[in-house]
Amino acid sequence: MRSLAALTLLLLASPMHADGFSLPFTGFSVRVPVEGRQIELKISGTATAVDKGDALDIRADIVVNLAGLRAQIGDIVRAKVNRDDECGDKLDAHTVDLVAAPPIAKLTAAAHYERWVCLFDMKTKIEQDGDVALELTPVVAGDTISMNVKLADVHGDGALAGLLRDSIFGPWLVDELRTLLPKSVTVANLRDGLPKALHDIPATLEHPVIVDAGGGTPGISCTLHITVPAEKVAALLQELRKP
Secondary structure (H helix, E strand, O other): OOHHHHHHHHHOOOOEEOOEEEEOOOOEEEEEEEOOEEEEEEEEEEEEEEEOOOEEEEEEEEEEEOHHHHHHHHHHHHHHHOEEOOOOEEEEEEEEEEEEEOOEEEEEEEEEEEEEEEEOOEEEEEEEEEEEEEEEEEEEEOOEEEEEEEEEEEEOOHHHHHHHHHHOOHHHHHHHHHHHHHHOOEHHHHHHHOOHHHOOOOEEEEEEEEEEOOOOOEEEEEEEEEEEEHHHHHHHHHHHOOO
């Protein structure tokens, strides 16, 4: 079946746009395990197709909402980094948030630190407050979106600054955030919202960027690009015409 004929049939059921016609995209969720918790990422999108004569050029504009990650990031970080040694270090990461700062996201964490020294029956302490900021930039790595994570800023005096930078927030948090998203934000997962006839056709991920998904919550905006050859159009039409 020629692509032009497919386009004519498809238009009977699909709204027309200046740059093509719409295809359905069904929103869905994926769950990502992080430190014993399940993080829900909600994925939504819109899709359009343009007739290229011998193929359909499909573009799906997708947003991965990170509200589920934002809601639990404080508990995840605190469970990992908080300390409460009677004679030693006490650390309370009391304020943690993940916010959109397009085109990147920022994770900020503020902590109160105490170092207790016990000598015989005497206890003394040193108290400090500090905070860190990390910058998250989405990038395409093959068929996956991953995060470049940079420890951007550290505020704190003496021992606290070193702990925040070198042994607490720095290495663990950078590695955790870098490896979190590739478990779920892949071509295979993202095209689950498109008609099934498109699932076995090669697709590419393009243009990942952080957007504000509402109320400062970060979302990953990206484009999924699929070229449907003429011989595959009939299967797509058949699926779209089903009640």
